[in-house]
Amino acid sequence: MTTGVTINLRADGGLERREHPLLPPRPGGALLAVERANVCGSDVHLWRGGHPTLHDCVLGHEFVGRVVDTGGGPLYDARGERLAEGDRLVCSYFRVCGNCAMCRIGRMNLCEVAYASWGRSSLEQPYFRGAFASHYHLHPEQFTVKVPEELPSSLAALANCALAQGLAVVDRIRADVLPGPCLVIGAGALGLSVVAGAPKETSWDVYDRVAGRRANAGLFPNARALDALPPAGGALDGNYDVVVVAAGTPEAFGTALEQVRPGGQIVMMGIINTRDTDVVSI
Ligand SMILES: [Zn+2]
Ligand SMILES: [Zn+2]
Structure with missing residues (x-):
């Protein structure tokens, strides 16, 4: 055999x-x-x-x-x-x-x-x-x-993994918060797949602690790499309508809370979780 x-x-x-x-x-x-x-x-x-x-x-x-x-x-x-x-x-x-x-x-x-x-x-x-x-x-x-x-x-x-998740995140971004400025935290395959699959009229800032990774945002005409995040907003303002967290770290969620505007949306992706929630949107 x-x-x-x-x-x-x-x-x-x-x-x-x-x-x-x-x-x-x-x-x-x-x-x-x-x-x-x-x-x-x-x-x-x-x-x-x-x-x-x-x-x-x-x-x-x-x-x-x-x-x-x-x-x-x-x-x-x-x-x-x-x-x-x-x-x-x-x-x-x-x-x-x-x-x-x-x-x-x-x-x-x-x-x-x-x-x-x-x-x-x-x-x-x-x-x-x-x-x-x-x-x-x-x-x-x-x-x-x-x-x-x-x-x-x-x-x-x-x-079947990174791209599929990126497209699933794009599907879950609420229509009423687009096409405002959007942020991706984490410029690996997951984060960049979101940018690749997003509607072309949306603009994305891409942040990653690793310079070589965030530089890949330059491959996409609707994205730019950030060397540093803008100053965090106060309680009633923020910088982005949509923040996608693709960094896989708990700290990144805190950063997302600081950067999102009131009424905006945070989408977490790429989280290993044995419970029923694969992606959490707020
Ligand atoms: Zn995978
Ligand atoms: Zn079934």
Whole structure:
């Protein structure tokens, strides 16, 4: 039987290479060969033991995989396009059952089984459920999208995490506070994905303590990098209608409170949280 390899995070923080048999995919799923896997900031947090429950698992969730086995059945992406062996895919890392209470009100990221396949030990079948591996078992309940041929895997790999979160934040920015001045705190992939996905008529200031990171704001015509934040507003004023916190630190939330105008909006993103709130808007 053909085998593949996973890089498993052990409970003691070590990484262990394990070899497993490649099982056939379940109906409606697929076996993918991992073509590219990014190291997300969440992977680093988890590697450092920053998650309360995930301590023995295969990390990696920003990736592009190539279909090597469809199990013989028809396979379609989220747009309804029929997929074939050799196609490159990006996949949501969480599952969506479509039937639970949250799925029925459209909050699919909070599906009851969202994380039933993610962060599992590679000792459990079907073994390949993280992207730091040679292969990945796509579950039938995961959304997937075929990557166009002209798009390199290096760009497509962040679509299912950083870019998806950035677009979700843009969706949650209230229409009544746009298009005032907006601020992003944190110029990593998350923060810059918000700028990339925001309406072009909005203007964004981008702040990051690391000069090299905030300089990347210059890549976007509707953004400018700030070397320092403007003086904090008083109790009844502020500088920004929208403040997006993408820095992953508690201190950044305090900064957001100082910078937001009355009636404005703060959006937190990229917070590891085991409760039901993935993004908090106020
Ligand atoms: Zn990620
Ligand atoms: Zn569900």
